[in-house]
Structure formats: C-alpha cells, structure tokens
Amino acid sequence: MKSDYPVKHKVIKNLIEAHSWLGLIISPLLFLVFWAGAVTLFHDEITQWAVTPHHPIDPTQVDIPLAKLVEQKRAEYPMDQTGRFRINMPTQLVPYYIFYFDKVRDDPQSASQSMAILVDPKSGETVADKDDFYLSQFIYRLHYNLDLPGGSYLIGVVTLIFLFALVSGIFIHARKLLKHFFLYRVDKQRRDKLLDLHTVVGVMTLPFTLMYALSGLILNLAIVFQLAFVVFIYQGDRQALFNDAGFNRSSEPRSEMPLDMSNAFTLIEHTTQQANFELRNIIFHHYGADNALVQVRGTDTVNFAQRDEVTYRVQDGTVMDKVNADNYNVFRQGRDVLVTLHFSNFAGLDIRILYFILALAISAMIVTGNMLWINKRSAQRQSSPRSIAIVTAMTIGGCGGIIVATAVGFLCERLLPTALIGRGEWLVGCFVTSLLAVMLYSLKVSDIKRHISQLLLLTSGILVITVVADWLLFSEQILALWQGGYHGVIGIQVGMILITAVCLWTASQLRVSPCSLPTMAKNITATNG
Numbered sequence: 001m002k003s004d005y006p007v008k009h010k011v012i013k014n015l016i017e018a019h020s021w022l023g024l025i026i027s028p029l030l031f032l033v034f035w036a037g038a039v040t041l042f043h044d045e046i047t048q049w050a051v052t053p054h055h056p057i058d059p060t061q062v063d064i065p066l067a068k069l070v071e072q073k074r075a076e077y078p079m080d081q082t083g084r085f086r087i088n089m090p091t092q093l094v095p096y097y098i099f100y101f102d103k104v105r106d107d108p109q110s111a112s113q114s115m116a117i118l119v120d121p122k123s124g125e126t127v128a129d130k131d132d133f134y135l136s137q138f139i140y141r142l143h144y145n146l147d148l149p150g151g152s153y154l155i156g157v158v159t160l161i162f163l164f165a166l167v168s169g170i171f172i173h174a175r176k177l178l179k180h181f182f183l184y185r186v187d188k189q190r191r192d193k194l195l196d197l198h199t200v201v202g203v204m205t206l207p208f209t210l211m212y213a214l215s216g217l218i219l220n221l222a223i224v225f226q227l228a229f230v231v232f233i234y235q236g237d238r239q240a241l242f243n244d245a246g247f248n249r250s251s252e253p254r255s256e257m258p259l260d261m262s263n264a265f266t267l268i269e270h271t272t273q274q275a276n277f278e279l280r281n282i283i284f285h286h287y288g289a290d291n292a293l294v295q296v297r298g299t300d301t302v303n304f305a306q307r308d309e310v311t312y313r314v315q316d317g318t319v320m321d322k323v324n325a326d327n328y329n330v331f332r333q334g335r336d337v338l339v340t341l342h343f344s345n346f347a348g349l350d351i352r353i354l355y356f357i358l359a360l361a362i363s364a365m366i367v368t369g370n371m372l373w374i375n376k377r378s379a380q381r382q383s384s385p386r387s388i389a390i391v392t393a394m395t396i397g398g399c400g401g402i403i404v405a406t407a408v409g410f411l412c413e414r415l416l417p418t419a420l421i422g423r424g425e426w427l428v429g430c431f432v433t434s435l436l437a438v439m440l441y442s443l444k445v446s447d448i449k450r451h452i453s454q455l456l457l458l459t460s461g462i463l464v465i466t467v468v469a470d471w472l473l474f475s476e477q478i479l480a481l482w483q484g485g486y487h488g489v490i491g492i493q494v495g496m497i498l499i500t501a502v503c504l505w506t507a508s509q510l511r512v513s514p515c516s517l518p519t520m521a522k523n524i525t526a527t528n529g
Contacts, residue, residue: 291315
C-alpha cells in the first residue's frame with residue numbers, strides 16, 4: 001500500500017495543476033456566463049423596466065381582438081407569405097404582443113428580413129422594434145452565445161471544461177470534504193482565507209453548479225448529439241429525427257387558394273378555455289391559404305415542465321399534431337425539464353432570487369480561484385511579472401469590467417434616445433468599450449484591493465445615476481405603472497439599490513487593509529520559509 005502513495009500523490013498533484021490551469025483559461029468566459037445568467041433570471045423584469053416607462057400600458061382599456069390586430073399588422077407590413085408568423089402573448093411582466101415575421105424587401109432578389117415588433121394590445125400601435133430595447137436580450141445572448149455567430153459552441157466547450165473542473169475539484173478535496181465542510185479561517189493568512197472561500201462556496205453550490213453544467217452542456221452542444229443520431233441512427237434523415245423528437249414542421253408548399261382565417265381564432269379561443277392551460281404563443285403556417293395551419297402553444301399549470309401544444313388545420317379544425325401530459329415525447333420532455341431547471345421557470349420570484357445569489361457566489365468562486373493562482377505565482381521568483389499582470393487584468397479587469405459594463409448597459413438603456421438609429425448597436429458598443437477600458441486600466445494595477453474597491457465604487461455610482469435618471473425622466477409613468485399592477489420597474493430599481501449597497505459595503509471592507517502584489521508575494525514567501 002505504501003508503494004502506491006507516490007503514484008497517488010503525483011496523480012493528485014497533476015490533477016490540481018490541470019484544475020488550476022483549466023480554471024484559469026476559461027475563468028473570464030465562465031464568469032461572464034454566470035454573471036449574465038444571474039442577470040438573465042430577471043429578463044422580463046428588465047424588459048418591463050426598459051420599455052414601459054416610454055410606452056405605458058393603460059390597464060383600464062379593453063384589448064383589441066387578436067384577429068383584428070393581426071389583419072391590421074399584415075396591412076402595415078409586407079409579410080413574406082411563405083414564412084412562419086409567430087405571436088407571443090402579453091404577460092404581466094411584458095404587457096405587449098411580440099410579432100415575429102419575415103418582411104419582404106423592396107428588391108425581389110434580396111432575401112426577406114426577419115422582424116420582431118412590440119404591439120400595444122390596447123391601442124394596436126407598434127410600440128417599437130424588439131431590438132430597440134436590447135439590454136435584456138443582449139445579456140441573455142451573452143449568457144448562451146456571447147452574442148457572436150457560433151458562440152453557443154464556444155460556450156458549450158467552456159461548459160464541458162467547467163464540468164471537468166467541478167469533478168476534479170471534488171476529487172482534490174474529497175478527503176477533507178466532510179471534515180472541513182464549513183471551515184473558513186478568518187485568523188490566518190490571506191491565502192488561507194481565499195482558499196477556504198473558494199472551497200466552501202464550491203461545496204455549498206455543488207448541486208447547483210452540476211445542474212447548470214450538465215443542462216448548459218446539453219443545451220449548447222445539442223447539435224453534436226443531433227449529428228451523431230442523424231448519422232448513425234437515422235442514416236442522414238434529419239427531418240425523421242425531428243419528427244421523432246416531437247419537432248414537427250409543415251413541409252407542404254403554400255396553396256394558391258385563399259381562405260378566411262376567422263376559424264383560426266375560434267380554434268385559439270377554444271384551446272385557451274381548456275383547464276390548466278396558459279397560452280404562451282401561436283404560430284401560423286401559410287396564413288390566408290386554404291392549407292393554413294395554426295399551432296397553439298402554452299404551459300400546463302399543474303404538471304412540472306410540461307408544455308401543451310396542438311396544431312390545427314384551419315379549414316376544418318382537424319388536429320394535425322398534439323403534445324400534452326397524456327401524449328408527450330420523451331426526448332422533448334427531457335429537454336423541457338432541463339430548460340425549466342436551467343431558467344428556474346418552475347416557481348416564483350423567491351426561487352429566482354435564490355438562483356441569483358447562487359450564481360453570484362459561483363462568480364466569486366471563479367475570482368478567488370484566479371486570485372489563488374496569482375498569489376502562488378507571485379511568490380515564485382521565476383514567475384514572469386508580465387504573465388502575472390496579464391492574469392490580473394483577465395481576473396480583475398475582465399470580471400470587474402463585466403460588472404462595470406453591465407451597469408453602463410443599464411444606464412445607456414435608460415438614457416439613449418428611443419429614436420436613435422441603431423440604438424441596440426450603440427448599447428453594445430458602450431458595453432464593450434467599458435469592458436475593454438477597465439481591462440486595459442487593470443494592466444497597471446499594483447494594489448489589487450484598492451483597484452477592486454474603485455471598480456465597485458464606479459459601479460455603485462453608475463447604478464445610482466441610473467435610478468436618479470429613472471425618476472427624473474419618468475416619475476409620473478413609474479407611479480402610474482405601479483398603481484396599474486406593473487411592479488417590474490420599481491423592482492429593478494430596488495435590485496440596483498441593493499447591489500449598490502453591497503458594492504459600497506464591500507468597497508469599505510477592502511479599503512481597510514490595502515494589499516499590493518509585491519506585499520502579498522513577500523508575505524507568502526516568508527510564510528513558506
């Protein structure tokens with residue numbers, strides 16, 4: 001047994017080294033994923049905060065009938081008749097219809113343009129293009145694809161590496177996992193505090209991080225599984241795979257015979273009256289043709305992670321396809337469970353707040369892991385100061401810059417004129433510029449604690465300005481929305497105030513005992529003898 005010890009010791013040592021280097025490589029992207037994921041938990045509240053002060057909803061007015069609204073929008077926009085036409089229903093948080101369709105361009109040789117517009121259900125007016133208020137969607141895209149083409153595959157790879165880091169971390173700390181479960185040495189050297197914080201947070205959030213890693217991996221790299229199934233099981237027939245998975249699509253060409261679509265809205269109304277059914281969206285295929293289909297999709301309010309869908313042939317009301325608790329597809333049901341767990345769609349605000357806190361804790365774990373690497377390398381004489389500076393810029397500048405850039409994004413969403421052409425692009429530009437500026441500034445950091453406190457104070461100041469701007473620009477609208485039952489605007493403001501308080505408290509704690517990189521290296525070297 002004793003002869004195996006050196007081998008085991010070497011394996012653990014290599015595992016720790018691999019754990020450290022892999023964590024270091026993916027840490028900025030991983031921090032971005034978890035930070036953006038935490039903010040995305042309040043996606044709809046952020047949308048309400050951004051849009052409704054500009055375009056308030058009067059709850060005392062009666063909704064325009066959906067059939068009339070559809071015909072009105074079809075008259076306003078030259079829609080591509082061969083494409084699908086989807087409508088998301090208004091909700092308590094996002095009180096507008098969202099119309100998704102393909103718009104025909106003036107040049108017949110050009111491809112159609114995909115559009116998404118917000119429509120007031122009371123007045124029928126087009127409130128805005130969905131991308132005019134881009135903040136919530138941008139942060140969501142940062143979470144799953146970095147708002148880049150093919151970014152979902154990169155995030156999938158990062159998630160795969162993160163899963164390995166979790167498993168390797170469990171093996172590294174397995175022997176002391178129970179003994180030191182709640183160990184946090186407040187009276188020891190700084191490196192011990194960082195290590196304990198990193199380990200305790202990692203252990204306490206382990207079920208949450210494993211769920212996120214597995215679900216994120218499957219959702220982001222689903223194309224890999226699809227390709228394997230298509231090649232080896234379905235002999236290249238991709239549509240057969242989609243049909244078996246419950247993702248049926250209409251493949252018949254559009255008929256040239258016209259059809260009155262009033263029966264489609266009768267079918268929609270009939271479906272919404274079913275028990276335990278909450279309508280989410282509807283999709284029209286071949287709208288206005290005699291082979292038109294309408295797909296009615298909603299949520300089962302009783303069963304966990306169960307979506308109900310029914311597809312009708314509009315002409316005679318024939319049910320073409322149906323998915324519910326009694327008629328479900330295992331593949332699709334499994335995906336819905338993953339999506340529900342991943343986005344905490346199965347409960348109320350309390351669970352989302354818990355998810356938010358856990359996601360922030362994991363973000364802190366990522367930062368402390370990098371700080372441990374910086375401390376270790378700073379104590380080694382052969383370490384390159386340039387490499388330490390780069391890792392510091394990645395950790396403090398990258399992670400801190402993401403927080404500052406998010407605050408800048410909220411400020412821009414509130415202050416940029418709604419009539420500004422390319423408003424969403426301006427917001428993204430401000431976000432990226434803020435992030436790069438903080439990262440470049442962090443290259444010259446010598447006092448880490450002071451620098452972090454400066455970033456926290458900057459974030460606090462931006463958030464305070466945003467809240468003040470809210471009330472200076474839209475005080476009457478905000479109060480009217482609150483009285484009308486739309487609490488998301490003030491809810492987001494309360495969230496910004498709480499984050500500001502946390503940032504200010506943390507900054508005050510950091511400024512008590514500033515510590516520079518040379519000082520840390522000297523202390524660690526002295527401690528290690």
